[in-house]
Structure formats: structure tokens, C-alpha cells
Amino acid sequence: EPEVTQTPSHQVTQMGQEVILRCVPISNHLYFYWYRQILGQKVEFLVSFYNNEISEKSEIFDDQFSVERPDGSNFTLKIRSTKLEDSAMYFCASTLFRDNYGYTFGSGTRLTVV
């Protein structure tokens, strides 16, 4: 069964540093998403991406965040200057259709900002 792949599985970074989280969605999927889960809290929507542009973003997704699909297979989330409160599990997801279709999630990247 096709999978969404995320790398790295765990990243530790110093506050103020830039991080790039990488995702390889399922190859024929068209819609891509990032979610995050702070420890002990619920899964929260960050951003959706379709046709090489952001289609929706949450209030969490401020100017420190950006997404890119640089080469038609990878889908990256960049945090420009990390803060302690960015520590969380970040999940990438993709789907073929927006309606009547579930999302396939990756296994997540645990980001720890120290």
C-alpha cells in the first residue's frame, strides 16, 4: 500500500535556527497538508497546498512558516527561526480528491527546539 514518507523522524534544533521538514506524498495525490501535534494536545491544521500554491492556512502558519514543492515529489515545511513552542510532532498528509476521500498521513517528524 502506498505511503507518505517523512524525514527525518526526529530533529533537534536550537532556538532561532531554521529547519526544513521533508515529506514525499503519494505519487498521484494532488492535495498536500501539514498538521502538527504539540505533546498532549490535539492534531492541528497548519496549511493545505494544491496546484503549487497554498490553498488555506491556519493562524498558526505565520510568516515564520513556508511550504514548497520544489521538484514534483517532495513537499517541504520550513520554519525560518524556530521557537521553543514550535516543538511538536509534524505530520504531512496527502489526498487524491478533496471530497469523499480520506487523507493518508505520514509517520511524522518529532521536532524538538532547545
Next chain:
Amino acid sequence: AQRVTQPEKLLSVFKGAPVELKCNYSYSGSPELFWYVQYSRQRLQLLLRHISRESIKGFTADLNKGETSFHLKKPFAQEEDSAMYYCALKGSGGSNYKLTFGKGTLLTVNP
């Protein structure tokens, strides 16, 4: 606004007992409801979609628009059902295609 409420943070049952994980939602339009499961330290996996009215691993869920609920049920729980269960809602139309998750219910099935 989209909101999903899972009132139970923890639910513990014995093997063979029935289990019901509650989910209530708030959405002004016509929602799509999902149940996702997360086994220990693994990815979120789609368990059920209301639109398909299927039964996966013995679990079923019925959308009740009158009560705005989408409770997950299984008549006889198994130990391997122990996991975190998330109810999620997806709106439709405009920019409402994001998934909104509940806080999750940790199900423990004891031997």
C-alpha cells in the same frame, strides 16, 4: 466554525466487552466525518469514513445529523484495539477542506 468534541480522554474496557467512543461535532454545512486511529508511536491511519458506511476491524460509526454525533462502536473489543482514536471533520466548499480533529480518546483494552 468547525469543532469536534471527544468527551472522553481515556476509555478502558475488558476484552470482549462492547466499546463506544463518543464524538460530537459542530458545523453549519454538510460535513464529512472520519475516524483515525494511531497505534503506539505510529502514524495516523484512516479507520472509517461516514460516506462509505463500512465496517473496518469490526468498528462501525453512524452519522447522526440530529444529534450531530459520529460515535465509534465495536461489539467485542480486542486487546489489539488499544490505541488513540481521533474523530475528524472535513467541511465542504470554499476553503473548508481542512480536517479538524478532536482531542482524541485513548482506548485501553485489558485482558
